[in-house]
Amino acid sequence: GENVEQHPSTLSVQEGDSAVIKCTYSDSASNYFPWYKQELGKGPQLIIDIRSNVGEKKDQRIAVTLNKTAKHFSLHITETQPEDSAVYFCAAIPSSNTGKLIFGQGTTLQVKP
């Protein structure tokens, strides 16, 4: 079945710097890759997603890139702010497309003011 690996597990950056989180997946037929942000006491919230027919997607300070050949996708946050501090999860929906999400291990991002 699908397996998603996420790195790094923790990331600390200075306010204003960029942050990059990387994920790899195993099922080459996976076609949907969402990113979730989980703040303390809250459930994961979708922040951006990308489908397999697109190589890059951007939404203000957040961007995601997808390399289907290498089977990896990355989250890029520019001009980080303290409120970006949270746990970020990547996920993939395998080819069976039953709606199940296979998550990466999560990255705890700390943005220091």
Add this chain to the structure above:
Amino acid sequence: GAVVSQHPSWVICKSGTSVKIECRSLDFQATTMFWYRRFPKQSLMLMATSNEGSKATYEQGVEKDKFLINHASLTLSTLTVTSAHPEDSSFYICSAPGLPQAGGPYEQYFGPGTRLTVT
């Protein structure tokens, strides 16, 4: 956006007792809900798919007799951890799919999670 609530947000129980966690879709109907658990510094692991009006579908390695799931209505799914043990201590999160997106899968809406501690 759609809202999913969970109750309780945290619970402490003694070993051997049972604990029920509720997951509600507040402003939409969900014929399917998903239950996940997360251990510290690990991924969100899918436990089971809750189906309204029928039996839940459990992932490999998840004991269905220990984690009882009931999806009695279009807005409520419950997870009961029976005869809880300290190793069941974890963060449990439910999700429900929202409206279908054009050409793609449903967006998942997550509850805030329930922290279970078994002493």
